Amino acid sequence: MAFTLPDLPYGYGDLEPYIDTCTMLIHHTKHHAGYTNNVNKAIAGTPMDDMSIEDLLAACDGSNTAVRNNGGGYYNHSLFWTIMSPNGGGTPTGNLAEAMNSAFGSFESFKDRFSTAAKTRFGSGWAWLIVNGEGSLEVCSTPNQDNPLMSFAECSNGTPILGLDVWEHAYYLRYQNRRPAYVENFFNVVNWGEVARRFNAAR
Numbered sequence: 001m002a003f004t005l006p007d008l009p010y011g012y013g014d015l016e017p018y019i020d021t022c023t024m025l026i027h028h029t030k031h032h033a034g035y036t037n038n039v040n041k042a043i044a045g046t047p048m049d050d051m052s053i054e055d056l057l058a059a060c061d062g063s064n065t066a067v068r069n070n071g072g073g074y075y076n077h078s079l080f081w082t083i084m085s086p087n088g089g090g091t092p093t094g095n096l097a098e099a100m101n102s103a104f105g106s107f108e109s110f111k112d113r114f115s116t117a118a119k120t121r122f123g124s125g126w127a128w129l130i131v132n133g134e135g136s137l138e139v140c141s142t143p144n145q146d147n148p149l150m151s152f153a154e155c156s157n158g159t160p161i162l163g164l165d166v167w168e169h170a171y172y173l174r175y176q177n178r179r180p181a182y183v184e185n186f187f188n189v190v191n192w193g194e195v196a197r198r199f200n201a202a203r
Contacts (some may be wrong), residue, residue, distance in 0.1 A: 014086040018185040020174045035073030042066035057149040072145030085191035096196040103137040117141040118183045124167040130158030131202040161198035
């Protein structure tokens with residue numbers, strides 16, 4: 001079973017001015033497409049080629065760097081596109097808002113913790129909001145294309161429901177070295193409805 005590059009649920013320019021058209025085009029058609037092609041090559045003809053991406057990453061022990069890097073890149077970006085929207089921003093509501101208040105004290109406290117995780121991740125990586133094994137929310141970060149589905153990841157094992165790509169290719173054309181500005185503007189495009197859907201499914 002070969003993985004396929006998912007279509008974006010919006011146009012390449014639809015997240016302007018927060019994420020620019022050129023970055024979205026290159027990020028999707030070059031970077032994400034590359035991860036897709038390379039993970040397919042890594043699993044072709046092996047027992048892994050009929051696994052879902054979630055099962056593949058859960059089974060990865062870190063020593064298979066082709067699966068770790070490219071499978072992680074495939075999954076992380078597939079999630080990333082869906083939790084953004086041209087009509088995003090604002091604040092979460094319902095069960096997700098209640099869980100944030102319980103875990104972090106308030107939405108603003110969550111935002112501060114998530115932003116810090118994104119801004120202080122050294123080099124390339126991701127910031128995550130996850131649902132842990134107890135059904136509670138946690139914020140964490142991982143290097144490179146690792147994610148919380150991987151048993152060896154720096155995050156505690158959990159289900160990612162929100163992720164922010166802090167590789168330079170995700171923001172450098174617009175923001176150069178100003179990662180904090182990129183992180184702040186990301187909240188203008190977060191699709192809280194999709195994050196809430198993932199939260200409810202993961203509990």
